[in-house]
Amino acid sequence: MSKNLSSTKGLDARKAALEVIKAVGAGAFADVALERILKLYSFKSIDKALVTELSYGAIRQRYFLDCWIDYLGKVPAKKQPPLLRWLLHLGLYQIFKMKRIPPGAAINTTVELAKTYHLKKLAPVVNGILRSALRGKEGGHLLPNSNNPSLELAKNESLPLWLADELIAWKGVEDANKIAKSFNSISPIDIRVNKLRAEVKDVKEIFDSCGIQNQLIPNCPYGLEVRAGVGEPRKWPGYDEGKWCVQDRSSQLIAPSLGPLPGEKILDACAAPGGKSTHIAELINNKGKIWSVDRSSRRAQKILANSERLGTTCLQLLVADSNDLLIKYPEWKDFFDRILIDAPCSGLGTLARHPDARWRINNDNIKELVGIQSQLLNSLAPLLKSGGKLVYSTCTIHPDENSNQIKNFLQLKSEFLLEREKQIWPGEKENGDGFYIAVLNKLKN
Numbered sequence: 001m002s003k004n005l006s007s008t009k010g011l012d013a014r015k016a017a018l019e020v021i022k023a024v025g026a027g028a029f030a031d032v033a034l035e036r037i038l039k040l041y042s043f044k045s046i047d048k049a050l051v052t053e054l055s056y057g058a059i060r061q062r063y064f065l066d067c068w069i070d071y072l073g074k075v076p077a078k079k080q081p082p083l084l085r086w087l088l089h090l091g092l093y094q095i096f097k098m099k100r101i102p103p104g105a106a107i108n109t110t111v112e113l114a115k116t117y118h119l120k121k122l123a124p125v126v127n128g129i130l131r132s133a134l135r136g137k138e139g140g141h142l143l144p145n146s147n148n149p150s151l152e153l154a155k156n157e158s159l160p161l162w163l164a165d166e167l168i169a170w171k172g173v174e175d176a177n178k179i180a181k182s183f184n185s186i187s188p189i190d191i192r193v194n195k196l197r198a199e200v201k202d203v204k205e206i207f208d209s210c211g212i213q214n215q216l217i218p219n220c221p222y223g224l225e226v227r228a229g230v231g232e233p234r235k236w237p238g239y240d241e242g243k244w245c246v247q248d249r250s251s252q253l254i255a256p257s258l259g260p261l262p263g264e265k266i267l268d269a270c271a272a273p274g275g276k277s278t279h280i281a282e283l284i285n286n287k288g289k290i291w292s293v294d295r296s297s298r299r300a301q302k303i304l305a306n307s308e309r310l311g312t313t314c315l316q317l318l319v320a321d322s323n324d325l326l327i328k329y330p331e332w333k334d335f336f337d338r339i340l341i342d343a344p345c346s347g348l349g350t351l352a353r354h355p356d357a358r359w360r361i362n363n364d365n366i367k368e369l370v371g372i373q374s375q376l377l378n379s380l381a382p383l384l385k386s387g388g389k390l391v392y393s394t395c396t397i398h399p400d401e402n403s404n405q406i407k408n409f410l411q412l413k414s415e416f417l418l419e420r421e422k423q424i425w426p427g428e429k430e431n432g433d434g435f436y437i438a439v440l441n442k443l444k445n
Contacts, residue, residue: 011112016043016051017090018086030356062158063154067155084114087110087119092129107134158184160361182427186228187352187353189226190246190432191224191244194282196285197311203243242311247275248353248435250431250433253424257437258338260338261337262285265336266337266340267340268280269341270322271294271342274315277312278306281312284314288314290316334385338388338390339380339383339389343372343373345395347361349396349433370400373394389440390442396434397426406421421438423435424436
């Protein structure tokens, strides 16, 4: 790749990456911006991978890169014109975080982009800051140190300060650093083999024969891990035939926690895009009824598409607000054998997969989400029959959304007992994303 970095393709890849960074800076979601901008170029897979790494990396490392701009520049990062700030992020990311890119190529292409984007007068500033950064890196210089552990964690691992504070409060400095580092690692792609259509060993053999490096996932009976960067999953063998779907290993633990049985009536209350609904259907061999509910008709279409591809025929799709189900369907009181609430949450367990998420969430958002989660639990509890099982899950690591949420619910609902709960922390051995799972039983009358 490095031989072509100063070619038109190399410059185009950086231009595309800058467009993604700009879009996210203006409020777009990273995955949506990346997909939209890649459609504007006729990139090969290797160029798409470079655009993804450059844009996602610079977005993920925003605070770390801002600290370097503050250290090297005359104007603080947040007072720079936004376009100049994002352009410096693109260059600095390559210098500090990408070993396979020659520093000269990183500097020259960034200066070229400055001229392309009508920042010609500021091109010397870009050149000066990047060359100072390179000298600092080659000289082993580090950003100024402080005695504040939270500030050091935030700076070195590029986290919002509030999250660094919380991680240290929850887990201590050493474990907080492990979790933060996992947020900045490239996650493998986990897939769940559809047992209605294939055996794990068969999918593994097909992948092996195609050169798709993979391995079994411990504690996930239908899980395979594929190394990141081996192409687009939709183009892998077996996808179109519904032999597997993409699902993180932590998420693959949720449907089995319900203990679903053939013939049962099951509610998936926040179902889109359908990964857990289809997993439940696979576990009961399509024998039973699963109501998959989502308030968004657009997102509900994703459930339908996934269900059709995977051949799960027992799903009943319902576009509705789950909080209103008892009002709309009073006959559903004490109706369901099992209910899954995979609740809307802050997503703090999935920061490795969503580079922009850490900059979107704050404590006010979390307070609002806690209220939404609590309302869902209280609205759906009456729909579960006596002796039934309710699973509450999130893809976050914040105690207020997880263990504290369940503790408060149990204080209000004496008819429920906690069977077990599990907080999965990212960064621990063999773990995927951060998830929380609570299994609750409704006492028999």
